[in-house]
Amino acid sequence: GDSVTQMEGPVTLSEEAFLTINCTYTATGYPSLFWYVQYPGEGLQLLLKATKADDKGSNKGFEATYRKETTSFHLEKGSVQVSDSAVYFCALSGGGSNYKLTFGKGTLLTVNP
Amino acid sequence: DTAVSQTPKYLVTQMGNDKSIKCEQNLGHDTMYWYKQDSKKFLKIMFSYNNKELIINETVPNRFSPKSPDKAHLNLHINSLELGDSAVYFCASSQDSYGTEAFFGQGTRLTVV
Numbered sequence: 001g002d003s004v005t006q007m008e009g010p011v012t013l014s015e016e017a018f019l020t021i022n023c024t025y026t027a028t029g030y031p032s033l034f035w036y037v038q039y040p041g042e043g044l045q046l047l048l049k050a051t052k053a054d055d056k057g058s059n060k061g062f063e064a065t066y067r068k069e070t071t072s073f074h075l076e077k078g079s080v081q082v083s084d085s086a087v088y089f090c091a092l093s094g095g096g097s098n099y100k101l102t103f104g105k106g107t108l109l110t111v112n113p
Numbered sequence: 114d115t116a117v118s119q120t121p122k123y124l125v126t127q128m129g130n131d132k133s134i135k136c137e138q139n140l141g142h143d144t145m146y147w148y149k150q151d152s153k154k155f156l157k158i159m160f161s162y163n164n165k166e167l168i169i170n171e172t173v174p175n176r177f178s179p180k181s182p183d184k185a186h187l188n189l190h191i192n193s194l195e196l197g198d199s200a201v202y203f204c205a206s207s208q209d210s211y212g213t214e215a216f217f218g219q220g221t222r223l224t225v226v
Binding site for chain 1: 163169171218220
């Protein structure tokens with residue numbers, strides 16, 4: 001079945017550092033790809049999405065590009081803030097994964113002042 | 114005017130009890146879900162409903178019974194609670210089932226003692 005693999009954390013960075021969280025996927029068909037963020041004690045919020053190859057999703061300074069040739073959707077931010085500390089989940093839906101989101105295991109990011 | 118709301122937010126109960134979690138969405142979406150998040154933050158689909166019909170039952174024990182009285186509601190009833198049922202349960206909805214993003218509730222933290 002479809003699956004998502006993302007880099008294991010935790011990731012600890014200083015404020016204003018560059019962030020990359022790697023995500024690769026295995027899927028039949030052409031899924032949509034997502035990054036969700038979960039702040040402490042809260043539910044999941046959609047951070048960004050891309051629905052087809054070469055699409056770039058962006059939001060709040062984060063961005064990720066749907067790379068079909070490498071089956072990847074890496075999350076990047078040029079300068080992280082303390083408020084970005086959260087768990088980040090890569091996910092896919094559609095293609096062979098209709099009627100559900102398939103998630104990676106999540107990456108805990110801690111940003112220190 | 115919360116988009117996806119679930120109650121209660123916290124639930125502490127003894128082994129063997131029966132409990133319910135309620136979920137409502139006001140987004141007009143066709144598809145609703147229940148996800149379980151374990152202590153390591155891993156998210157796994159439990160059930161998926163489309164227009165009140167069960168589409169996915171992901172090898173969840175029979176003690177868990179979802180009910181969708183209408184398109185806007187998806188409740189989760191759990192019989193004979195066990196220690197291993199302790200987790201955070203998330204309700205979510207999406208416009209359709211083919212790769213659109215899902216909107217999540219705030220979660221219900223279930224603790225079985």
